[in-house]
Amino acid sequence: MRNKYLTLLLLFLALASFGQTTGIKGVVSDKSSKETLVGATVLIQGTTTGSTTDLDGNYSITALPPGSYNLVISYISYKTQIIEKVKVAKDVMLDLNIELEGNSVALEGVVISANRRAGSEISMLSSMKMSSLVVSGISSQQINRSQDRDASEVIRRVPGITIMDDRFVMVRGLSQRYNTVWLNNASTPSSESDVRAFSFDVIPSSMLENIMVFKSPAPDLPADFSGAAIKIYTKNNADKNSLSVSYATSLRPGATFSDFSNYRMSKYEWLGFDDGSRDLPDDFPAHLNEVEDEEEIQRLGREMNKVWTPELSKAIPDQRFQLGLTRRFLAGKVSVGTINSFTYSYTQDIDEIYRADYQRYDTVNDMSDTNYYFNDIRNRATAKIGVLSNWLFIFGNNQKIEFRNLYNHVGYTQVIDRNGRDNYGGLTIRANELSYNGRNTYSGQLAGDHNFNTNNTHFNWTLGYSYADRDQPDIKRLSSSLVEDPDNQYYGQYGVNFSFSANPDLSGRVYQHLIENIYNGNLNFDHKFIFGNFKPELKAGIYLEKKDRDFTNRSIGYAIANFSKFNWGLPYEPVDVIFADSNINYTTGIEVDETTNKSDSYKATNDLVAGYIAAKLPFTSKLELYTGVRMEKNRQQMHSYSSDNATEEVNIDLDETDFFPSANLSYNFNPKSLLRLSYGFTINRPEFREIAPFAFYDFEMKKLVRGNPDLENAHINNYDFRYEFYPTPSETFVFGVFYKDFNKPIETIEINSGSGKDYTFQNALGAQNYGVEIEIRKSLESLGKKDNFLKYFKNFMLVANASVIKSEIKIDTSQFFASEAVRPMQGQSPYIVNLGLYYQDNDHGLMVSLLYNVIGKRIVVVGLDTPDVYEMPRNVIDLMITKNIGEHVQIKGGIQDILNQKIVERQFVEYKNLAGETLEREQSTLEYNPGSIISLGVTVNFNQ
Numbered sequence: 001m002r003n004k005y006l007t008l009l010l011l012f013l014a015l016a017s018f019g020q021t022t023g024i025k026g027v028v029s030d031k032s033s034k035e036t037l038v039g040a041t042v043l044i045q046g047t048t049t050g051s052t053t054d055l056d057g058n059y060s061i062t063a064l065p066p067g068s069y070n071l072v073i074s075y076i077s078y079k080t081q082i083i084e085k086v087k088v089a090k091d092v093m094l095d096l097n098i099e100l101e102g103n104s105v106a107l108e109g110v111v112i113s114a115n116r117r118a119g120s121e122i123s124m125l126s127s128m129k130m131s132s133l134v135v136s137g138i139s140s141q142q143i144n145r146s147q148d149r150d151a152s153e154v155i156r157r158v159p160g161i162t163i164m165d166d167r168f169v170m171v172r173g174l175s176q177r178y179n180t181v182w183l184n185n186a187s188t189p190s191s192e193s194d195v196r197a198f199s200f201d202v203i204p205s206s207m208l209e210n211i212m213v214f215k216s217p218a219p220d221l222p223a224d225f226s227g228a229a230i231k232i233y234t235k236n237n238a239d240k241n242s243l244s245v246s247y248a249t250s251l252r253p254g255a256t257f258s259d260f261s262n263y264r265m266s267k268y269e270w271l272g273f274d275d276g277s278r279d280l281p282d283d284f285p286a287h288l289n290e291v292e293d294e295e296e297i298q299r300l301g302r303e304m305n306k307v308w309t310p311e312l313s314k315a316i317p318d319q320r321f322q323l324g325l326t327r328r329f330l331a332g333k334v335s336v337g338t339i340n341s342f343t344y345s346y347t348q349d350i351d352e353i354y355r356a357d358y359q360r361y362d363t364v365n366d367m368s369d370t371n372y373y374f375n376d377i378r379n380r381a382t383a384k385i386g387v388l389s390n391w392l393f394i395f396g397n398n399q400k401i402e403f404r405n406l407y408n409h410v411g412y413t414q415v416i417d418r419n420g421r422d423n424y425g426g427l428t429i430r431a432n433e434l435s436y437n438g439r440n441t442y443s444g445q446l447a448g449d450h451n452f453n454t455n456n457t458h459f460n461w462t463l464g465y466s467y468a469d470r471d472q473p474d475i476k477r478l479s480s481s482l483v484e485d486p487d488n489q490y491y492g493q494y495g496v497n498f499s500f501s502a503n504p505d506l507s508g509r510v511y512q513h514l515i516e517n518i519y520n521g522n523l524n525f526d527h528k529f530i531f532g533n534f535k536p537e538l539k540a541g542i543y544l545e546k547k548d549r550d551f552t553n554r555s556i557g558y559a560i561a562n563f564s565k566f567n568w569g570l571p572y573e574p575v576d577v578i579f580a581d582s583n584i585n586y587t588t589g590i591e592v593d594e595t596t597n598k599s600d601s602y603k604a605t606n607d608l609v610a611g612y613i614a615a616k617l618p619f620t621s622k623l624e625l626y627t628g629v630r631m632e633k634n635r636q637q638m639h640s641y642s643s644d645n646a647t648e649e650v651n652i653d654l655d656e657t658d659f660f661p662s663a664n665l666s667y668n669f670n671p672k673s674l675l676r677l678s679y680g681f682t683i684n685r686p687e688f689r690e691i692a693p694f695a696f697y698d699f700e701m702k703k704l705v706r707g708n709p710d711l712e713n714a715h716i717n718n719y720d721f722r723y724e725f726y727p728t729p730s731e732t733f734v735f736g737v738f739y740k741d742f743n744k745p746i747e748t749i750e751i752n753s754g755s756g757k758d759y760t761f762q763n764a765l766g767a768q769n770y771g772v773e774i775e776i777r778k779s780l781e782s783l784g785k786k787d788n789f790l791k792y793f794k795n796f797m798l799v800a801n802a803s804v805i806k807s808e809i810k811i812d813t814s815q816f817f818a819s820e821a822v823r824p825m826q827g828q829s830p831y832i833v834n835l836g837l838y839y840q841d842n843d844h845g846l847m848v849s850l851l852y853n854v855i856g857k858r859i860v861v862v863g864l865d866t867p868d869v870y871e872m873p874r875n876v877i878d879l880m881i882t883k884n885i886g887e888h889v890q891i892k893g894g895i896q897d898i899l900n901q902k903i904v905e906r907q908f909v910e911y912k913n914l915a916g917e918t919l920e921r922e923q924s925t926l927e928y929n930p931g932s933i934i935s936l937g938v939t940v941n942f943n944q
Helices: 002-016 121-130 149-153 294-303 782-786 786-797
Strands: 025-030 041-044 049-052 058-062 069-072 081-088 093-095 098-100 135-139 161-164 168-171 177-183 208-214 227-236 240-251 259-262 311-314 318-331 335-357 370-395 401-422 427-452 458-484 494-495 508-528 535-559 590-594 601-618 623-641 650-671 672-684 695-698 703-706 714-725 734-742 746-753 757-764 767-777 798-811 831-841 844-856 858-861 869-871 876-885 889-896 904-913 918-928 933-943
Touching: 025 069, 025 590, 041 058, 049 058, 069 098, 069 318, 081 093, 081 098, 121 135, 149 535, 168 177, 168 227, 259 335, 259 370, 259 401, 294 590, 311 703, 318 933, 458 831, 782 786, 786 831
Parallel strands: 025 093, 025 098, 177 227, 703 757
Antiparallel strands: 025 058, 041 049, 041 069, 069 081, 135 208, 161 168, 208 227, 240 318, 240 933, 259 311, 318 335, 335 370, 335 918, 370 401, 401 427, 427 458, 458 494, 458 508, 508 535, 535 590, 535 601, 601 623, 623 650, 650 672, 672 714, 695 703, 714 734, 734 767, 746 757, 767 798, 798 831, 831 844, 844 876, 858 869, 869 904, 876 889, 889 933, 904 918
16 A cells, blocks of 8 residues: 555656646856865855755756846856756756856855845845835835726835825825935935926826835935835836736716716827917917007917817726737846737716815804815826836846836826815806816936945945926816896806906916936945954945926916907806907907916026945944935026016025934844834925915916025924844734924915915924834734634735824914914824735635725815815725636726715814803815725737
């Protein structure tokens, strides 16, 4: 019986080995003595795949896809050898014996470097554990388990992070202005004209390798952050030849197949591009004030396009397409890999939004009247195009040169139809805005990574260029009011609000264009010294950056041309009749006029020179200190004109040199657990828009946004304490505490104006921000081993993180009247919770994920003599199912935002009535349901 089982076992092993014969094997020996070498390393160049020779000098590399490879063979005191173009055939185990030549120089040791598979979960956790800093992250492996479509949706899964306006990142309750974002080790441009922020929605999730969020300062990180230094890495490591094609579609209940209003003018609208149809005529003057001839102004007014009404259709399902191509090949002794991707999406969405703004609460009558209340219907069609082309060249003992390119275009048309009451003028109104917004972003880097001196000396360098533009041509706005006087012949009708002087906010068109360029370069050097058991590491580097921005704005409106002859029935005609050529005249009609001021445009530059020196000091095998100082010389210049005096120039020149010390101390109790303690000094500088005197009217928010040329730099002291436990390579438990002390923090505030409320920017006196973070990644495999009933739990993974945060900011009430002298910081959430339950059955190619997210109420508008406006908590649940069909087909479907709870912004009023009782009242300033998204897609992979 035993012989029978032994025979079956040997047969099984033979069959198993028969299916794994593709690869390389052989013996590594000394060229002179012919003796075999024990412990020599044989590595596939540019990968982590390899083998170490056994006691007889044998090595074996199996399960290699057919193709050509360069082999890198290294051994202590021997010259590293590269064997080019080793061809591996299918189902063939190639025999390749290798002889190494001795090195005349005695070496203390050798380290073989390879490309870490940075997109895996295990690799991400390993990077977090080995880092000297407080860092969190998310890998492409985890990204693939979600329905997240772009980087803004992906990054909200990281502990302590929330998203504002669907694309701006907030870390530890701090607004987007306190973060710095780098893409592939180069700074990113801002395509937003009003805020200092990188729009994460421009990067499709399929292009991401990983996102690392550094929460503690360090000498080699930029100093201009307090929330986090966020580093985004796109995919670049092609380990095989493949071609993939993906298509997905989505339904949006309440929007898809419903009536849809589209501001369509361009034949390339489906691609998100404007073809110039919205541009001003070619012969249009630089300013209409330059034209004195009435007939010429009349001609110019008639020459402008006449599209004032949206095109009506039915909203179609979302369309998403992706094409991916990876290639790896050999060019002599160089291994070349390239990853290329093209993505396209087109979506149409409809939102019904309630907006309101309130007067000071009437405590006597226990009520509050509105300044306005509106019911908006917002139709938005969005097209996105993304192109990625990354190249990796590996030569020698895994020296690397990278060339990365990422281009994204986002174009959307938006139609807002508004009905409501504007009590500033005592009017019942109808209004609409038709707008197109096109954003282009390009980021390119040429970078190198080199090791010398048996990997004791290392340096890397990057040359980068980034470009962003934002084009908003011909934003059309039109407002009409209801005739409520029964004695008026137009009683019950809405008439367009024309005045004797142009007001583009009520009836007119706006043209905006922003261009930003960033040129940068950096060089980083580190060297490991060996003094017995003490092996310190010295690091130094320089960083140069030049940023320039050019922003232009033109405001053109319509006014009554001749009061005595004007046709007072014209405002009550259909819109297409009102703006017909025959009604743009100097007798009975309207005229075009321009209200553009010199302050509406600005030019700005920012030059940054930075250098750092740091040391990593491993005092013992358990205790390590990473400390150093960073110097930054920053000069920010801006040229514009005063909004009060068109002839008065505004020239801002902020030139400052600062030193930023930091220290990160870590103590390893054992290989699985460690403590971190860190301190760092950082800065927060005003953004171009925040110091520009330009005032822009936001139709959707019904607010003017004004700059403040008197803003000052804010400085922050940052402290972190963190315990990390890694029970297995794929599991972790992290507990952290942080504290931040701000001097002159910058915030967006609300100020009163003559006809409403405006936004501007101010320095507060100071602020504190502190909190607790917990992160857990736990496999449920152990449950499946204990009980047969729970056996299916072995395929489950739980990922959870939560943050509890508190902040206080002190307001200078002598400069700005505020409802509170001390309050939470704008945008700070008191708590953040992310939960993810993942099921992965590799045997059946099935993966299921259930994700949950909620944030605590946070201030979105800082009140003055009215209460602050809070965004209320909202529970979000996403479900995604992925099924592999054979080796090449994957089906992916799910529901995003299953609960579809309302987005609500609310004010809270607390007061004492005449009886001395404390009463609390709530009033909503914004309400709408964003809608669920039901998606289904298929991906076909052609591995070669």
